[in-house]
Amino acid sequence: MRFSDVIGQEAVKQQLRRLLKEDRMPHALLFAGPEGTGKLPMAFALAQRLLCTSPTPEGDACGTCSGCRMAAKLAHPDLHCVFPVFKPAGQSSGAVSDNFLKEWREQIAETPYFDRSTWLARIGVENQQSLINVAEARNILAKLVNRSSQGGRRVVVVWLAEQMNAEAANKLLKILEEPPFGTVFILTSDHPERMLATILSRTQRIDFKPLPETEMAAALERQCGLQPDDAKAVAHAAGGNFIKALQGVTVHADTAQFFDLFVLLMRLCYMRKIKDLHEWSEQLAGWGRERQKAFLDYAQRMVRENFMYNFHRPELNYMNRAEADFAVRFARFINERNVIGIMDELAAAQRDIEANVNPRMVFFDFTLKMIVLLIQ
Numbered sequence: 164m165r166f167s168d169v170i171g172q173e174a175v176k177q178q179l180r181r182l183l184k185e186d187r188m189p190h191a192l193l194f195a196g197p198e199g200t201g202k203l204p205m206a207f208a209l210a211q212r213l214l215c216t217s218p219t220p221e222g223d224a225c226g227t228c229s230g231c232r233m234a235a236k237l238a239h240p241d242l243h244c245v246f247p248v249f250k251p252a253g254q255s256s257g258a259v260s261d262n263f264l265k266e267w268r269e270q271i272a273e274t275p276y277f278d279r280s281t282w283l284a285r286i287g288v289e290n291q292q293s294l295i296n297v298a299e300a301r302n303i304l305a306k307l308v309n310r311s312s313q314g315g316r317r318v319v320v321v322w323l324a325e326q327m328n329a330e331a332a333n334k335l336l337k338i339l340e341e342p343p344f345g346t347v348f349i350l351t352s353d354h355p356e357r358m359l360a361t362i363l364s365r366t367q368r369i370d371f372k373p374l375p376e377t378e379m380a381a382a383l384e385r386q387c388g389l390q391p392d393d394a395k396a397v398a399h400a401a402g403g404n405f406i407k408a409l410q411g412v413t414v415h416a417d418t419a420q421f422f423d424l425f426v427l428l429m430r431l432c433y434m435r436k437i438k439d440l441h442e443w444s445e446q447l448a449g450w451g452r453e454r455q456k457a458f459l460d461y462a463q464r465m466v467r468e469n470f471m472y473n474f475h476r477p478e479l480n481y482m483n484r485a486e487a488d489f490a491v492r493f494a495r496f497i498n499e500r501n502v503i504g505i506m507d508e509l510a511a512a513q514r515d516i517e518a519n520v521n522p523r524m525v526f527f528d529f530t531l532k533m534i535v536l537l538i539q
């Protein structure tokens with residue numbers, strides 16, 4: 164990963180380039196700031212830059228030397244990663260990050276923008292406590308006893324440093340203060356206020372600010388292929404947190420599909436195409452329960468929005484462009500005679516899905532009721 168792969172944070176990049184250029188790189192850095200602002204990607208970019216053997220004149224890693232290639236794959240012998248793991252039941256010594264390197268590399272290859280719960284789900288321990296334990300601290304100390312394998316810099320990246328327990332933190336105090344020559348620690352934390360003061364005082368803190376919407380929107384267009392309008396909407400809802408934006412892309416894809424299915428349902432009901440309505444029901448019946456419930460939520464929102472649309476109070480309407488275009492023609496079909504009936508049927512369908520009633524029956528039954536309700 165290079166600085167150019169990290170979204171925004173130009174001030175931080177400039178500060179790091181300056182420290183590198185003036186050869187004043189501290190031996191322990193703390194990247195602090197809200198979740199989803201790119202602290203971990205920046206840590207990897209800096210690590211690769213430190214391990215690069217022929218940096219560009221602009222101060223970035225070259226991306227092609229063997230140091231860069233190994234660092235990019237997180238396979239550089241002088242790049243060590245520490246992250247929260249769990250203590251396997253029945254084992255006296257805790258697990259260490261090295262046990263989960265394969266999963267770690269897979270996650271970073273997918274995206275370096277992810278949160279703790281995504282990580283714990285990946286290593287299959289969603290419901291367990293995670294921490295950076297003293298076994299981890301001992302492991303790091305043991306690795307740093309030897310000289311660096313390539314004879315140059317060594318970098319230790321610690322993700323979510325606030326998850327270090329006191330024992331582990333105390334074990335690392337001395338080496339953070341006086342690391343072996345050429346070693347740089349990069350700690351990242353969403354919650355530096357939860358870290359020991361003795362650790363904080365041994366690191367140079369660099370603050371990360373929430374990402375501006377324009378930078379996130381541009382990244383969403385580039386990385387996820389979103390259209391400019393969609394990227395803007397997703398970025399707006401993410402509040403400066405790119406992890407949240409990436410989660411929003413998934414929701415957004417669902418919304419687009421839900422919209423198409425809602426429009427199709429209304430057309431088929433209006434035209435009384437029973438056979439097609441049966442097919443429509445079968446399609447939804449094949450989904451998982453959570454998704455079925457999410458669609459029914461969406462349908463309720465659309466009914467509410469279209470009813471509201473009739474009052475010509477745009478400031479009270481919350482629809483995207485496609486939904487608003489549809490409302491121009493459709494809203495008049497949702498009126499004071501049928502709105503309560505339709506909402507009741509949607510709520511009843513949701514309760515039935517929740518109660519494990521056969522979804523084929525629930526959805527087909529619902530479409531038949533919609534045919535009657537829609538013409539009222």
Ligand SMILES: [Zn+2]
Nearest residue numbers: 215225228231
């Ligand atoms: Zn290089």
